[in-house]
Amino acid sequence: MTTPLTLSSLANHLREFIKASSTDTSNQPGYVNLELQFENLALDLFQLQVQLNEPYRRFLLARGVEPSSVRHWTQIPFLPISAFKTSECSCLPASERNRVFLSSGTSQQTSRSQHFHSLESMEVYEASALPWFHSHYLPDFDGWRGRLFGGPLDPPDFLFLTPSPAHCPNSSLVTMFGMIQKEFAPISSTFAGRVSADGSWSIDPKLVSSSLQQATDFLRPLYILGTALSCVELVALLESFPSNSQCALPDGSRLLETGGYKGRSISISPSELRKKLSLRLNLPPESIIAEYGMSELSSQAYDLVVGTPNPTPSGSPSPRSFLFPPWVRTRIVSPETGAEVPVGEVGLLQVLDLANVFSIAPIQTEDLAKRHIKGFELLGRAPGSVDKGCSLASHGVLPTPA
């Protein structure tokens, strides 16, 4: 007898899938099964979300898509991410929502994305975020709970370049950092960011300097995590140190840069930033990895597993590929036709994130990406307007559609 599907049961199935996919590999006979599991999960979730997520249901209705006609996950219509700004894009009734993640807005934007969560959806969030983070940032150990109590190695110190979760309850990134801290660094971690009056973040130079100092003085590896903007601030701080007291972090140290410029533009490219961080912190490039995530998603993508040496023989780094976990699928689609682009071509990124059980799994982002054989290369946000010749640019002059 089949029990009717509910989001909670799907959430449980997903958690099983996450466990199964972390122990399984593509070489093992169980792999085909995983693919089928994904397919079934995706379709079941789709059918439920059509019923329970009103903006999505209206979207499909307006498009004339009959839910029963969807037979494969690639046929699932992707909801434009702007729906999170202009509607309550959630399967959760208001009574169950106990937190909301907001996208980082600029001072010009009049609306920000709202991603509602409940206790249960946050459990799914954590179940998705931590294993994938672990396998990319902490591939060389099994988790700290064991080691804390008499293990051979000291736990590393974690330095988060953001404000603490208490100061930023609506930030998905900081919340994730909070989960990481609890799971992997319950004893020794620092949140070294501050929130100013206008809501912008900056790093506390004293806290950061002292963390760096401790790491170098006591030869304790330092695990740094921060947004691209805070990493730029970190580089500026390091560049301000006198030349005879440069920072050389001990072996095992590493850095995670999470993209996200919080509405401000930076002229430095991701690879340039990585070079500077590598130089100033004495970190090999393979110890610096990047994360792609957003408040509208529950899963994250990473561009490298820490410690993986760069494969190109020439020595010059090839562009990295971002990879989401097995419970997420991506498509890069042509803005003209909506069809998937060939490998090597650029298009708009679509993400099917099964961990978004209680909101919406298929999301059409506004990010441009280049399709790689596995994964994708991020190229930045699609422009909101065209600036050419006599035509007026929108930067700072007029609001983009709100």
Place this chain on the structure above:
Amino acid sequence: MNLPNYFMVDLPEEASLSTEMILEACGTLKRNRERYLAPRSTSQMVRLLAELADNWTQPDFPFRRLLLDQSPRLTGFSSQTMASGLDLIFRNITVDSLTSLLRQELGHEARLDELRGSDESTSKLAIAIPPILQVHFTAGNLPAPGFISVLLGLLLKSAQFVKAPSQSSLPLRLLAHSIYDIDPKLGACLEVACWRGGAVPWESELLSQADCITVTGSDDTVQTVRQKAPPNKRFVAYGQRVSFGFLTRDAMSGYKVKRWAENAASDVASWDQHGCLSPHVFYVQDGGETTPERFAELLAAELAKKELTEPRAPLPTHEAAAIATRRSFYEVRASHANHTRQWKSENSTAWTVVYEHDPQFQLSCLNRFVYVKPVADLDQLLAHAEVIREKVSTVGLAAVDDEARILARSLARWGVSRVCRLGKMQNPPLSWRHDGRPVLGDLIAWCDWEHAY
């Protein structure tokens, strides 16, 4: 067709320019002007320009053919869009229109040649002194402003140095060659070059050689050149502008509605909606037999037809992505509520019409993406367009004559520098006062002779 290496822009890409080359070119241009251009009469120049313009409207004119042939590859514009655009420019240049322009600007068409009184005054005679060397920085998006700058420069018998946009130098290059072709001595008074933006060592030398500098482009480009230009030089700048249309209740009643939709589509499709004259929004007055929403639907049908006869240029991915992203935004909006509707081309970003109830002015992402918004009247329109008030070029009107006169006056007071019939937005006459400025008046200097009688 093989173009001889006559202008700097004909040189192969690897050939680099230098300050010495630029200085030498300026000297040559000034000498050639003195010898070949200055002695000619205005009426000779008028006849020559009219002949040149007429050549450019002929389908077999080799320079036109070459431009249309290469346009998709080298400018992006489809051949049909380019042909349409060229006709808009050159059909307006005739002996009559040139003479009218001279009268409008100078008071008398012979005033470039001799001291003349005007109809109003014979006791004060005046002569217009044109710049010896004009330096033009032209916009990258469409050829029309650059063409007009060069042709008016010829009318004034100035030597000219034109910086063509590096991404699409072909139109200006062909115009230059057509001038050389019709009269090599005139070609000798003109130079066209291109280089990528950013700091180049010869730019300040070039600017100091000029008597008059014209810049057409983004506000940033204008600012950059202005900062580099010596303060004593005449500086004429055409920065960023937007345009929109207004269709009255009367225009939306009766049998002409479909014609207005056709006209509106023409205004959007011209030059793929680039340039300061292109409409971003059509405001449609409520209360007519045709509702604003219905007008949007008609406009969409006309844009679909236009795509067949004058297809829009293919776009680089990021520009197509800008359209796709906006379309996604409005698709979601439209699915919530009926105050937003969208019509678009299938399987391409070729054209898009968004109808939305909110009258607040909205910048388009261009490339044939246009808004239709309802308004109660002009006052409501202007209140919601306040945000672009300093930046409006043209308003295209669909209105009966009597009402059009009243509307034009209100728009003029509000700050619009050009009001025209919807359908003519991209087709200003030669005498069009760009951004409200005198066409030739800003380029010349006067000498008045108050002879005592």
